[in-house]
Amino acid sequence: MAQTSLDKKFDQIRKREEEKTFSVKKRSRIVSKFLNNRLAVVGLIIFTIIILASLFAPLLSPYDPMRVDLRSMRQAPSFDHWFGTDSTGRDVFTRVLFGGRVSIFIGLGSAILSAVVGIAVGCYAGYKGGWIDVIALRVSEIFMSFPQIILVLLLVSITGQSLFNLMAIFILTGWGGMYRLARARMLSLREEEYVQALRSFGLSTFTICYKHMLPNALSPIMVNITLSTAMFILTEAGLSFLGLGVPLNIPTWGNILNVAQDILVLQNYWWMWGPVGIVISVFVLCVNFIGDGLRDSTDPSQQG
Amino acid sequence: MKKEILKLRDFKVYFPVKAGVFNRTVGHVMAVDGVDLDIYRGEVLGLAGESGCGKTTLGKAILRLVEPTNGKVTYVSKENDETELTSLEKKDMDPFRKKLQIVFQDPHSSLNPSFTIFGSLQDPLKKFGVNSKEERRKIIGDLLEAVNMRREYMDRYPHEFSGGQRQRIGIVRALCLDPELIVCDEAVSALDVSIQAQVLQLLMQLKKDNNLTYLFITHDLSVTEYLCDRIAVMYLGRIVELCDSEDLYKNTLHPYSEALISAIPVADLDKKTKRIVLEGDVPSPVNPPKGCPFHPRCPKAKDICKTEVPTLKKYSTNGNEHYASCHLIDLPEISK
Numbered sequence: 001m002a003q004t005s006l007d008k009k010f011d012q013i014r015k016r017e018e019e020k021t022f023s024v025k026k027r028s029r030i031v032s033k034f035l036n037n038r039l040a041v042v043g044l045i046i047f048t049i050i051i052l053a054s055l056f057a058p059l060l061s062p063y064d065p066m067r068v069d070l071r072s073m074r075q076a077p078s079f080d081h082w083f084g085t086d087s088t089g090r091d092v093f094t095r096v097l098f099g100g101r102v103s104i105f106i107g108l109g110s111a112i113l114s115a116v117v118g119i120a121v122g123c124y125a126g127y128k129g130g131w132i133d134v135i136a137l138r139v140s141e142i143f144m145s146f147p148q149i150i151l152v153l154l155l156v157s158i159t160g161q162s163l164f165n166l167m168a169i170f171i172l173t174g175w176g177g178m179y180r181l182a183r184a185r186m187l188s189l190r191e192e193e194y195v196q197a198l199r200s201f202g203l204s205t206f207t208i209c210y211k212h213m214l215p216n217a218l219s220p221i222m223v224n225i226t227l228s229t230a231m232f233i234l235t236e237a238g239l240s241f242l243g244l245g246v247p248l249n250i251p252t253w254g255n256i257l258n259v260a261q262d263i264l265v266l267q268n269y270w271w272m273w274g275p276v277g278i279v280i281s282v283f284v285l286c287v288n289f290i291g292d293g294l295r296d297s298t299d300p301s302q303q304g
Numbered sequence: 305m306k307k308e309i310l311k312l313r314d315f316k317v318y319f320p321v322k323a324g325v326f327n328r329t330v331g332h333v334m335a336v337d338g339v340d341l342d343i344y345r346g347e348v349l350g351l352a353g354e355s356g357c358g359k360t361t362l363g364k365a366i367l368r369l370v371e372p373t374n375g376k377v378t379y380v381s382k383e384n385d386e387t388e389l390t391s392l393e394k395k396d397m398d399p400f401r402k403k404l405q406i407v408f409q410d411p412h413s414s415l416n417p418s419f420t421i422f423g424s425l426q427d428p429l430k431k432f433g434v435n436s437k438e439e440r441r442k443i444i445g446d447l448l449e450a451v452n453m454r455r456e457y458m459d460r461y462p463h464e465f466s467g468g469q470r471q472r473i474g475i476v477r478a479l480c481l482d483p484e485l486i487v488c489d490e491a492v493s494a495l496d497v498s499i500q501a502q503v504l505q506l507l508m509q510l511k512k513d514n515n516l517t518y519l520f521i522t523h524d525l526s527v528t529e530y531l532c533d534r535i536a537v538m539y540l541g542r543i544v545e546l547c548d549s550e551d552l553y554k555n556t557l558h559p560y561s562e563a564l565i566s567a568i569p570v571a572d573l574d575k576k577t578k579r580i581v582l583e584g585d586v587p588s589p590v591n592p593p594k595g596c597p598f599h600p601r602c603p604k605a606k607d608i609c610k611t612e613v614p615t616l617k618k619y620s621t622n623g624n625e626h627y628a629s630c631h632l633i634d635l636p637e638i639s640k
Contacts, residue, residue: 192413192414193408193409193410193413193414194413194414194415194416194424196364196369196406196408197406197408197414197474197477198427198428199369200367200369200401200404200405200406201401201427201428201431201432201481202394202395202397202398202401202431203427203428203431207427211427212416212418212419212424212427215418215419216416216417216418
C-alpha cells in the first residue's frame with residue numbers, strides 16, 4: 001500500500017514519541033487556535049505594524065507633522081515625501097503616522113471603555129434582573145434613541161471641540177449596544193444549570209456573574225469591541241471630515257481626509273486623501289479580522 | 305430508628321402570571337401546592353410524576369434556587385438540632401448549603417464550558433474554607449476517582465467528555481462539600497439506558513460510602529422501583545400517594561399511581577397487561593379543577609370527587625405506613 005502523506009506524519013509522530021522528544025505544547029489553547037486562523041494572524045500583523053509605526057512616528061519620518069512648508073506645497077509622492085505633501089506643504093506620510101496615534105486611541109479607547117461600562121452594567125443587571133435591570137434598560141434605550149450626530153453637535157457647541165469630549169460622546173452613545181449584548185447573553189446563561197449549581201453553593205453574585213458567566217458571554221462582546229473600534233474610527237473620520245470631530249490642528253485620519261472636501265483637491269491631488277483612506281480601510285479590515293479570530297478562538301466548544 | 309433529615313410543611317411555590325401593560329399579576333401557577341413531606345436520613349425517596357407536576361420545582365425550592373411562597377422546610381442535623389431554612393436570610397443559608405446539594409438533569413448545560421473541571425469546581429471549595437490549591441486538587445481528584453474517572457480529567461474542558469461522564473462530574477460537584485442530602489433532579493433521564501444503569505449503580509455505591517440521603521426526582525417509575533425506599537407520587541403540585549416502594553407496586557391505592565404503573569413497559573410477551581390510558585392533559589396549574597385535581601381524568605371519579613378536595617390520609621398496607629389522597633379508598637384510616 002502506498003504511503004500517503006498522512007502515514008508519513010504518523011511515522012514522524014511515532015518516531016518522536018519513541019525518542020521521548022514529543023512534548024505537549026504548553027501554549028494555551030486560545031493562542032494556538034488564534035494562530036491557526038490565517039486571516040486573523042495577517043490582520044494582527046498589519047494591525048501591529050500600523051500601531052507600531054504610529055507610536056514610533058518620530059523615528060520613521062524626519063518631518064514635523066505640523067510644520068508648514070510653503071515652498072513644497074502639493075507635491076506629488078516622491079522619494080522625499082512618500083505620500084506627497086498637502087496644500088500647506090506638510091508631509092502627508094508623517095501626518096498619517098501621527099494621525100494614526102490619535103485615531104486609533106479614540107477608536108480603541110472608546111470601544112474598550114464603552115465595553116467596560118456596558119459589560120459591568122449588563123452582566124449585573126442581566127443576572128440580577130428586577131428593578132435594576134428595568135432601570136438600566138430604560139436608560140440605555142434613552143441613550144440609544146438619541147441621534148449620535150446631534151449629540152455630537154450639541155456637546156461640541158457646549159463644551160468645544162476636544163479629543164476627550166469626542167471620546168466621552170462615543171462612550172455615552174456606545175455603551176448601550178454593549179450593555180444589551182451582555183444582558184441578552186446573561187439572560188440566556190442564567191438559566192443554565194451550571195449557574196444554578198453555583199447558586200446552590202451560595203457563591204456571591206459577583207463571583208457567579210463576572211467570573212463564571214462572563215467568559216461565556218465574552219465572544220460576541222469581543223467581536224463587538226473590534227467592530228465598534230472600526231466604527232468609532234470611521235465615525236471619527238466622518239466627524240472630522242465635517243469639521244466636528246477632533247480640532248483641525250491635531251492630525252487625525254479624519255482631519256487629513258478633511259481636505260477632500262475641496263473638489264479641486266479631490267480631482268487633482270489624489271495623494272492627499274487616497275493613501276489615508278486606504279490606511280483607514282486596511283486598519284478597519286484588520287481589526288475586523290482580528291475580531292473574527294478572537295470570536296472563534298475564545299469559543300471553547302470549537303476545535304482549533 | 306428512622307430519623308428525619310428534612311421536614312416540609314405546607315410547602316408552596318407559586319409563580320405569578322403577569323399580563324397587560326402594567327404587568328399586573330392576574331393569577332398564579334401553583335407549581336407546588338401544599339406539600340407535607342418528611343425525608344428520613346439515609347433513605348432514597350423517589351418523587352415521581354408526569355411533566356409539569358411540580359417535582360423539579362419542589363426539588364429546587366428546597367435548596368432555595370426558587371424561592372418558596374409559603375411553608376416551612378426544617379433541616380434536622382445529626383445531633384437533632386432543628387433549623388428552619390425558609391426563614392433564614394440568604395447569607396445565613398451557607399452552612400446548610402454544604403449539607404444539601406443537587407445533581408441536574410441535563411449534563412450538557414450543567415458544566416461551565418469556559419472552565420476546566422477543576423476551574424469550575426474549585427470556587428465552592430474555596431468558599432467553604434479549603435484554601436490551599438493542592439488540597440482542592442486532591443479533593444476533586446479523589447472524588448473523580450470515586451466516580452470511576454481519571455484524576456487527570458480535572459484539567460479538561462466539559463466538551464471533551466461524553467454525557468455519562470459529564471453526569472458523573474455533576475455528581476462530583478454535588479459531593480465535593482461532603483453533603484448529607486442530594487436532590488437528584490432527573491439525574492439519569494437524559495442518558496441512554498446502559499449509561500443510566502451505570503450512573504444509578506454509582507449513585508447507590510456513593511450513598512453507601514458516604515451515608516447519603518437522596519431525593520430522587522424522576523418520571524420513570526421503573527427506575528424508582530429499583531432504587532427507592534419510599535416513593536411519593538405527585539400530581540398537579542400535590543402529593544397524591546406516599547408509601548414504601550414495594551407497596552406502591554403491590555398495593556396501589558390512588559388511581560393516578562395505578563395508571564402510571566400500568567404504563568411501565570414489561571419485558572414479557574406472554575404477560576397481558578391492562579393499560580390504563582388517561583384521557584386528556586394535565587389541567588392547568590393556574591386554574592386547577594375544583595374538588596380532586598385528578599377527577600377530570602380519573603376513570604373512577606364519582607360525584608364527591610368533583611366537589612370535595614381529598615386530603616392526604618394515612619392508611620396501612622402490609623403493616624407499613626401508606627399515605628394517599630383519594631375519596632374512594634376502602635381501607636380504614638389510621639389517625640396520626
